[in-house]
Amino acid sequence: MTTLVPAPGWMDDVTTSELALRRFLHGLAGVDQVGAEARASTLATRSIKREAKGWALDMAIRMTDLTTLEGNDTPGKVRALCAKALRPDPSDPEVPPVAAVCLYPDMVATAVQALAGGATAQAGEDGGRRVKVASVATAFPSGRAALATKLADVGDAVAAGADEVDMVIDRGAFLVGHYAQVLDEIRHVKAACGGAHLKVILETGELATLDNVRRASWLAMLGGADFIKTSTGKVGPASTPAVVLVMLEAVRDFADATGGAVGVKAAGGIRTAKDAVRYLVLVNETVGADWLTPDRFRFGASSLLNDLLMQRSKLRTGAYAGPDYFTLD
Amino acid sequence: MSDWDYAPAPESRELISLRSSYGLFINGGFTAPVDGGAFKTVNPATEEVLGEVAEAGPADVDRAVAAARRAQTEVWGPMRPAERAKYLYRIARIIQERSRELAVLESLDNGKPIKESRDIDLPLVAAHFFHYAGWADKLRHAGFGSDPQPLGVAGQIVPWNFPLLMAAWKLAPALATGNTCVLKPAETTPLSALLLAEILQQADLPPGVVNVLTGAGETGRLLVAHDGVDKIAFTGSTEVGKSIQRTIAGTRKRLTLELGGKAANVVFDDAPIDQAVEGIVNGIFFNQGHVCCAGSRLLVQENVAEAVLERLKRRLATLRLGDPLDKNTDIGAINSPVQLAKIRELSDVGDAEGAQRWQPPCQLPDRGYWFPPTLFTGVSQSHRIAREEIFGPVLSVLTFRTPDEAVAKANNSPYGLSAGVWTEKGSRILWMAQQLRAGVVWANTFNRFDPASPFGGYKESGFGREGGRHGLEAYLAQGNETMGPAKVAAEDSHDG
Numbered sequence: 175m176t177t178l179v180p181a182p183g184w185m186d187d188v189t190t191s192e193l194a195l196r197r198f199l200h201g202l203a204g205v206d207q208v209g210a211e212a213r214a215s216t217l218a219t220r221s222i223k224r225e226a227k228g229w230a231l232d233m234a235i236r237m238t239d240l241t242t243l244e245g246n247d248t249p250g251k252v253r254a255l256c257a258k259a260l261r262p263d264p265s266d267p268e269v270p271p272v273a274a275v276c277l278y279p280d281m282v283a284t285a286v287q288a289l290a291g292g293a294t295a296q297a298g299e300d301g302g303r304r305v306k307v308a309s310v311a312t313a314f315p316s317g318r319a320a321l322a323t324k325l326a327d328v329g330d331a332v333a334a335g336a337d338e339v340d341m342v343i344d345r346g347a348f349l350v351g352h353y354a355q356v357l358d359e360i361r362h363v364k365a366a367c368g369g370a371h372l373k374v375i376l377e378t379g380e381l382a383t384l385d386n387v388r389r390a391s392w393l394a395m396l397g398g399a400d401f402i403k404t405s406t407g408k409v410g411p412a413s414t415p416a417v418v419l420v421m422l423e424a425v426r427d428f429a430d431a432t433g434g435a436v437g438v439k440a441a442g443g444i445r446t447a448k449d450a451v452r453y454l455v456l457v458n459e460t461v462g463a464d465w466l467t468p469d470r471f472r473f474g475a476s477s478l479l480n481d482l483l484m485q486r487s488k489l490r491t492g493a494y495a496g497p498d499y500f501t502l503d
Numbered sequence: 504m505s506d507w508d509y510a511p512a513p514e515s516r517e518l519i520s521l522r523s524s525y526g527l528f529i530n531g532g533f534t535a536p537v538d539g540g541a542f543k544t545v546n547p548a549t550e551e552v553l554g555e556v557a558e559a560g561p562a563d564v565d566r567a568v569a570a571a572r573r574a575q576t577e578v579w580g581p582m583r584p585a586e587r588a589k590y591l592y593r594i595a596r597i598i599q600e601r602s603r604e605l606a607v608l609e610s611l612d613n614g615k616p617i618k619e620s621r622d623i624d625l626p627l628v629a630a631h632f633f634h635y636a637g638w639a640d641k642l643r644h645a646g647f648g649s650d651p652q653p654l655g656v657a658g659q660i661v662p663w664n665f666p667l668l669m670a671a672w673k674l675a676p677a678l679a680t681g682n683t684c685v686l687k688p689a690e691t692t693p694l695s696a697l698l699l700a701e702i703l704q705q706a707d708l709p710p711g712v713v714n715v716l717t718g719a720g721e722t723g724r725l726l727v728a729h730d731g732v733d734k735i736a737f738t739g740s741t742e743v744g745k746s747i748q749r750t751i752a753g754t755r756k757r758l759t760l761e762l763g764g765k766a767a768n769v770v771f772d773d774a775p776i777d778q779a780v781e782g783i784v785n786g787i788f789f790n791q792g793h794v795c796c797a798g799s800r801l802l803v804q805e806n807v808a809e810a811v812l813e814r815l816k817r818r819l820a821t822l823r824l825g826d827p828l829d830k831n832t833d834i835g836a837i838n839s840p841v842q843l844a845k846i847r848e849l850s851d852v853g854d855a856e857g858a859q860r861w862q863p864p865c866q867l868p869d870r871g872y873w874f875p876p877t878l879f880t881g882v883s884q885s886h887r888i889a890r891e892e893i894f895g896p897v898l899s900v901l902t903f904r905t906p907d908e909a910v911a912k913a914n915n916s917p918y919g920l921s922a923g924v925w926t927e928k929g930s931r932i933l934w935m936a937q938q939l940r941a942g943v944v945w946a947n948t949f950n951r952f953d954p955a956s957p958f959g960g961y962k963e964s965g966f967g968r969e970g971g972r973h974g975l976e977a978y979l980a981q982g983n984e985t986m987g988p989a990k991v992a993a994e995d996s997h998d999g
Contacts, residue, residue: 209777209948210778212948219618226509227510423777
């Protein structure tokens with residue numbers, strides 16, 4: 175891209191000062207909300223049937239970050255979640271494991287232990303793939319804490335063995351225009367992650383406009399995000415198709431400009447297989463099939479998995495099994 | 504990672520039952536043409552013959568006009584307006600109920616993607632009937648005098664690009680204002696109008712209020728020239744429009760023409776680029792570009808032209824061309840071999856004139872009439888592909904430097920039907936809308952229609968407006984204009 179995204183070497187330039195950063199973010203092409211929503215809803219009418227649906231359901235399972243982020247989480251509940259993550263459908267070994275479990279930092283050690291040795295011996299493309307442990311951090315979900323506290327939170331998660339860290343941005347700082355502060359924090363967290371992958375949660379429900387979603391996406395990518403993620407799940411609206419569309423466009427443009435591939439995680443409010451398949455259509459037709467992999471697209475969800483399993487079994491048997499045939503965890 | 508291939512998702516044809524032959528719809532019933540003429544209608548996606556359709560001759564036009572006259576003077580004109588509204592509401596509801604059936608038939612006969620006939624054409628068809636049903640008993644408040652009167656019998660000739668929708672645009676306001684109609688659908692797409700005629704029977708519309716005469720150009724000429732017709736409403740090519748105007752010059756007949764276009768879709772450097780790209784695609788590739796208001800000239804500001812084109816090309820590569828009945832098809836078939844030949848000819852002219860043709864990799868089906876999505880860059884104002892209506896999926900790309908230049912180029916066309924403006928700057932939208940000589944100006948969108956919004960052109964794009972309050976005017980007598988035998992009940996006659 176020539177004019178919409180600056181020439182090589184620009185990344186250092188645009189982050190040299192608050193002013194430069196502001197100019198860059200406000201110089202991005204605007205987003206027309208009506209148009210973005212219309213595009214997302216048009217793509218939602220794609221009709222995905224038979225083998226295409228089967229492929230999509232399996233891919234959605236493999237992309238799921240099976241999540242529990244509750245104040246009343248216990249080690250027992252986490253162990254149950256891990257068992258489900260490894261083998262989502264005990265009656266069908268063909269069902270692939272999910273991408274990761276997503277937890278609070280104090281549950282990471284428990285999850286690492288529960289998943290250890292559970293390295294799945296699945297055949298095919300998932301052969302040997304390990305279910306990852308993702309930890310939220312940085313004073314999730316509000317992000318209202320001192321930087322040192324946030325970094326300590328990240329340090330705890332990484333020390334306990336987290337493969338992935340899901341941080342929240344400081345939405346307050348973003349909305350008053352302190353972009354450099356937000357960027358700085360992301361960079362510190364990235365450094366604290368070490369080898370762990372960083373997902374940056376934008377909390378789009380609080381950013382309110384799609385222009386802000388595009389700017390925050392770029393800010394996170396400039397800061398070194400491996401993934402950009404819609405929501406904590408604690409604020410409504412969480413993930414919406416239009417928001418994910420805009421994030422996918424940002425990821426596509428970033429790849430054009432830098433060659434770097436950043437992933438997208440849609441989190442919160444995605445409960446049905448139909449919704450999940452619609453998100454995969456958005457991915458496929460916005461950024462392309464290269465992003466149809468758990469390395470580049472994830473669902474953050476808890477109840478979605480059982481609907482994926484139910485639809486998967488319906489596709490194979492022609493009949494719906496009742497909800498009691500899928501485990502509650 | 505292999506590409507994710509969407510499995511075929513064809514809409515079922517079992518919803519509809521095709522007949523081997525279709526008659527004319529005159530005076531409430533289907534009838535054979537007097538001289539027995541007939542022609543075939545084909546599925547443009549497969550060249551399969553869908554059925555044989557009657558060709559109306561002079562005697563049939565006489566019968567239809569006579570039936571319409573009788574219905575106007577004896578039933579529809581004298582009917583209380585609120586009663587007319589009930590019929591229109593009923594027709595609208597039946598259309599909604601049978602919309603899947605109508606959509607499948609429309610896609611079969613026309614070649615347009617089922618996605619469009621299902622999600623755009625049919626909802627709008629029903630919406631037009633609903634909208635004008637609401638006007639029927641409020642005509643005194645429409646701003647056309649204290650006691651507006653119908654014209655009488657309207658001859659209505661509709662094109663093949665939106666067969667049912669254009670029929671609805673014509674029938675609904677005519678019926679709401681107390682006129683009766685003789686509708687002539689296009690030669691290549693007669694079937695949905697005939698199914699609509701069945702729906703009119705189902706709605707118990709009194710015989711003769713609407714008559715449907717299938718046929719080719721000659722049937723249209725007979726209708727236009729018929730003495731018993733008070734009003735002609737035509738949507739189609741500028742060439743035919745001019746000939747109609749010549750034919751009825753000096754007669755009492757009122758005329759509205761909705762003709763061709765060569766709309767400019769103007770993209771400024773501060774546009775929401777991703778949505779603008781969608782708007783460009785929707786502007787020219789919607790309905791295979793068989794749209795009179797299609798955004799067939801892209802005017803893009805120089806300093807973003809390269810970036811916009813790069814995105815546009817990437818987007819075009821994702822368009823899915825093929826079976827119109829597949830729910831995932833974005834681009835369907837070209838409606839007829841005649842139209843395909845015209846598109847090919849003008850595209851070849853584009854090559855010869857020195858413009859650069861670009862088409863995405865695209866597999867065309869072996870049978871049927873197809874043309875891939877195409878864009879031409881390096882186009883200048885003097886090229887024929889920048890001036891003539893191609894009426895196909897072919898976009899001519901031009902650039903501009905200043906807003907004044909954009910306006911000058913946009914207006915430098917014999918046509919003036921529609922235009923699009925893409926910018927995040929509100930003041931520029933308003934300024935452009937003032938400057939552009941086009942009947943419709945879309946801002947940050949394109950090809951959006953609503954029954955409440957008037958539609959129509961300037962210059963060689965025709966005259967008269969369809970839709971909304973403005974659309975009533977074309978079917979109401981003005982001032983002391985007296986219509987022969989037309990009669991209408993007083994608006995508020997409380998005789999019940």
